[in-house]
Amino acid sequence: MTIPANLKYTKEHEWVRVEGDCAIFGISDHAQEALGDIVFVELPEIGRTLEAGEAYAVVESVKAVSDVYAPVAGEVIEVNEALEGEPELVNSEAYGAGWIAKVKMSGADSVELMSDDEYTLFLEE
Amino acid sequence: MTELAKTPLFDQHVALGGKIVPFAGFEMPVQYKSGALREYTAVREGGAGIFDISHMGQVRVTGSGALAFLQYVTTNDVSKLIPGQVHYSALLNAGGTFIDDITTYKISDTEYYLCINAANRHKDVAHLQAEAKAFAVSVVDESDDTTLLALQGAASQAALQPMVNSELESIGYYKFARVQVNGVDAIVSRTGYTGEDGFEIYIPNSIAISVWKTLLVHGAEPIGLAARDMLRTEMGYALYGHEISDAVTPVEAKLMWITKLDKGDFIGKTAVEARRAAGPERRLIALKLTERGIPREHYKVFVDGVESGEVTSGMHSPLAGGVALAYVQPEHADNGDLSVEIRGKLVAAERTTLPFVRSNVRR
Structure with missing residues (x-):
C-alpha cells in the first residue's frame, strides 16, 4: 500500500493535492483496496460549489456504493472524465490517473487533514 | 446472534486471501486476492472456476413412498425424472408462496436427493419431516456431512476428468452420475448457476480439502460470492430472498415452468391456480x-x-x-x-x- 508524502489525507480515506489556489481530489490506495473492483464513478458537475466534507462523487464497486467527500471547500472546475469509460483507474492509479475532481478553493475551509505519516498511523490504529 | 458456521474449506479460503463475510449463517469468501472481476472473467471466458457452496443443504429422501411424497411437496413433476436426472423445482406453502427453490436428483424409484438453500435449510427440513409423516419415506438432512463444490467454465471438464473414475463426457446437461472422485464415492452433476458448462460435485467432508487443492492444481481458480452473484444475475436466474420469497408465487416469479398443475395434488397448488386465474399481483x-x-x-x-x-x-x-x-x-x-x-x-x-x-x- 502506498501513501505518497506530497498529499494530505482525510479520515474518510480521500487524498487532496493543493496546487496554488486549486486542489485535486481522489481516494487513497487503502480506500480503493477496501472497495475492490470499481465499476462506476459518478462525477460532480462542473461549477458545483462544494463545502468541506460534502459528498461530491460516488464510486461503485461490484458490491458496494460509496460516497466520496470533499476534503476542502471550493468550486468544481474540472472532473476526470476518463473515469466514465475506465473507472478501474481508481484501482490501478489511485493517486494519478484515478483522480476524481479539481476545485478552485474558496477560503481555508477544510475537514481535518493528515500528513502521510499521520495517515499511516491512522490506518494502523 | 448465533455463531457463524464454517465450511470444511474455510482455512483454504483464508490461505488464498479470501475476504470473509457473513452469508446465510456461514463465514464465506466474497472474493479472493485477484478480485471479483477477474474471477468472473475466468469463468465467463474459457477458464474454470471453483466455488465452495458447502453452505447449501442436502436432504436424502428414501422409501417406497418417495415419489408420492416428492410429488406432494415439490412443484415439478417428479414422475418425469429418470434415474441420473436432475430438475429444478420448488417447495411451496399452502398459500402458494415459496418456502425454497431446490434441485431434485433421482437416484432410483425409492431414493432421491435434494439440494436446498443454506438460509432455508432448517425451515425446509422441518417442513419436509413434518409432511413425511403421512408417507412411507424417510427424510435425512445430510448437509453437515457433505461438501458441495461447483466447478464452472468451459475448462471444467478437463480440470475434473483426471480425478474421476468414469467418463464425464457421458453426463448430459441436468444429468448426474455416482462416481468416485479421488477414489471416494461422490455425485457429479452437469448443473450450475453461471450459464457456463460445468459441474456440481457432492463429496464427503473428509476429502473436501484434497479435492479442492487438486482442482486448483488442475488450473481452476477459486471464485467468491461476488463473482457468483454476477454470473447468476447475468443469466437471470432467480435467487431466494430476491426474486423469490414467501411473498410471491410461481405466477409472479415466472416459474410456472417448474410448477406442473396437471400432475396431481401438491402443497400450494390450489393457491397457485387461484392466483393464476386472478392474475399476478x-x-x-x-x-x-x-x-x-x-x-x-x-x-x-x-x-x-x-x-x-x-x-x-x-x-x-x-x-x-x-x-x-x-x-x-x-x-x-x-x-x-x-x-x-x-x-x-x-x-x-x-x-x-x-x-x-x-x-x-x-x-
Missing part, C-alpha cells in the same frame, strides 16, 4: 439501462414517471452494462417508458429478454 421483468448507471437491489422502478416496483437483483455486467431483474405492476410488464431511480434521479431503461448474456451451458 406483480410481474418480474428484465431491464437494461440505456443511460450510465448501475441498478441495484431495492432501487425503485418507474413506468411513465410513476413508481411501479423495485429491483430485486441488479449489477454492472461487463458484457451487457447496467442490468436488473425487477418486479413491476402487472400492467407495466410490457408497456410504458421504464426508468430506475438512482440517487434521486430517474435513469432511462428498456425491457430486455433473458439471459442478459449468452448462455454457454451444454444442452
Whole structure:
C-alpha cells in the first residue's frame, strides 16, 4: 500500500493535492483496496460549489456504493472524465490517473487533514 | 446472534486471501486476492472456476413412498425424472408462496436427493419431516456431512476428468452420475448457476480439502460470492430472498415452468391456480439501462414517471452494462417508458429478454 508524502489525507480515506489556489481530489490506495473492483464513478458537475466534507462523487464497486467527500471547500472546475469509460483507474492509479475532481478553493475551509505519516498511523490504529 | 458456521474449506479460503463475510449463517469468501472481476472473467471466458457452496443443504429422501411424497411437496413433476436426472423445482406453502427453490436428483424409484438453500435449510427440513409423516419415506438432512463444490467454465471438464473414475463426457446437461472422485464415492452433476458448462460435485467432508487443492492444481481458480452473484444475475436466474420469497408465487416469479398443475395434488397448488386465474399481483421483468448507471437491489422502478416496483437483483455486467431483474405492476410488464431511480434521479431503461448474456451451458 502506498501513501505518497506530497498529499494530505482525510479520515474518510480521500487524498487532496493543493496546487496554488486549486486542489485535486481522489481516494487513497487503502480506500480503493477496501472497495475492490470499481465499476462506476459518478462525477460532480462542473461549477458545483462544494463545502468541506460534502459528498461530491460516488464510486461503485461490484458490491458496494460509496460516497466520496470533499476534503476542502471550493468550486468544481474540472472532473476526470476518463473515469466514465475506465473507472478501474481508481484501482490501478489511485493517486494519478484515478483522480476524481479539481476545485478552485474558496477560503481555508477544510475537514481535518493528515500528513502521510499521520495517515499511516491512522490506518494502523 | 448465533455463531457463524464454517465450511470444511474455510482455512483454504483464508490461505488464498479470501475476504470473509457473513452469508446465510456461514463465514464465506466474497472474493479472493485477484478480485471479483477477474474471477468472473475466468469463468465467463474459457477458464474454470471453483466455488465452495458447502453452505447449501442436502436432504436424502428414501422409501417406497418417495415419489408420492416428492410429488406432494415439490412443484415439478417428479414422475418425469429418470434415474441420473436432475430438475429444478420448488417447495411451496399452502398459500402458494415459496418456502425454497431446490434441485431434485433421482437416484432410483425409492431414493432421491435434494439440494436446498443454506438460509432455508432448517425451515425446509422441518417442513419436509413434518409432511413425511403421512408417507412411507424417510427424510435425512445430510448437509453437515457433505461438501458441495461447483466447478464452472468451459475448462471444467478437463480440470475434473483426471480425478474421476468414469467418463464425464457421458453426463448430459441436468444429468448426474455416482462416481468416485479421488477414489471416494461422490455425485457429479452437469448443473450450475453461471450459464457456463460445468459441474456440481457432492463429496464427503473428509476429502473436501484434497479435492479442492487438486482442482486448483488442475488450473481452476477459486471464485467468491461476488463473482457468483454476477454470473447468476447475468443469466437471470432467480435467487431466494430476491426474486423469490414467501411473498410471491410461481405466477409472479415466472416459474410456472417448474410448477406442473396437471400432475396431481401438491402443497400450494390450489393457491397457485387461484392466483393464476386472478392474475399476478406483480410481474418480474428484465431491464437494461440505456443511460450510465448501475441498478441495484431495492432501487425503485418507474413506468411513465410513476413508481411501479423495485429491483430485486441488479449489477454492472461487463458484457451487457447496467442490468436488473425487477418486479413491476402487472400492467407495466410490457408497456410504458421504464426508468430506475438512482440517487434521486430517474435513469432511462428498456425491457430486455433473458439471459442478459449468452448462455454457454451444454444442452
